[in-house]
Amino acid sequence: MDTVDWLDLGEIGYDEALDIQLSLHGKCWRGLRRDIVIFQRNEPLITCGVDSDRDHILWGDSLLREAGIAVREVQRGGGVTYHGPGQIIVSPLLRFTRYCRTAHLYLRALEEVMIRLLGRFGVNAERVCGKSGVFVCCGADGRRDKIASAGLSVSHGVTMHGMSLNIDPDMRHFEAIVACGLYESGVTSLAALGCAVSYGQARDAWLEEFAGVFGVGVARAGFPASTISDCKG
Secondary structure, three states: OOEEEEEEEEEOOHHHHHHHHHHHHHHHHOOOOOOEEEEEEOOOEEEEOOOOOHHHEOOOHHHHHHHOOEEEEOOOOOOEEEEOOOEEEEEEEOEHHHOOOOHHHHHHHHHHHHHHHHHHOOOOEEEEOOEEEEEEEEOOOOEEEEEEEEEEEEEOOEEEEEEEEEOOOOHHHHHHEOHHHOOOOOEOOOOOOOOOOOHHHHHHHHHHHHHHHHOOEEEEOOOOHHHHHHHHO
């Protein structure tokens, strides 16, 4: 059984976390380290993937500044997405063909991890045909609201970026965007569904479900000195 390392960066600036992710990604594809999953929490931020439509950012610059929300262009699939406190962001750096035949199946496997995680906390989550991420049926009208977003990239056969799960974010910040370009769907969170789940509980549940879906062991990487200083060096 393969072992995948994991590293929790905690609360960290997006740009700093991306630098660390890029450094570790380079070590993975060069064969200098084994696959690794990165967890992090970010300041309020809108990221725009390669498929983004800037019209999906609904607030102007002044409103974004007042709310303390930055905007970044990122090299991942998907559209406009919000990240902020109250979320957990998961970025697996994996030589994905070890686990899945195609990038499409890899994305489906990541969604399955989130679906199983949510089931642990009593949330019946599902995929929606033709859309990435994980959704929850909300209301009598059958509307499906997104609770976990996905956006990936692959370079040199190793994945980057990944998924984010809404635990208890400031839901007002989602009014700044058309999340992932989905006009017909809203956004929800574990807290909005009445589930009190901590960041640590979500992380640990994700690791257990990831190990089961991908058929791997997981081990905590050295943190912080043995990993972060090496990434920056």
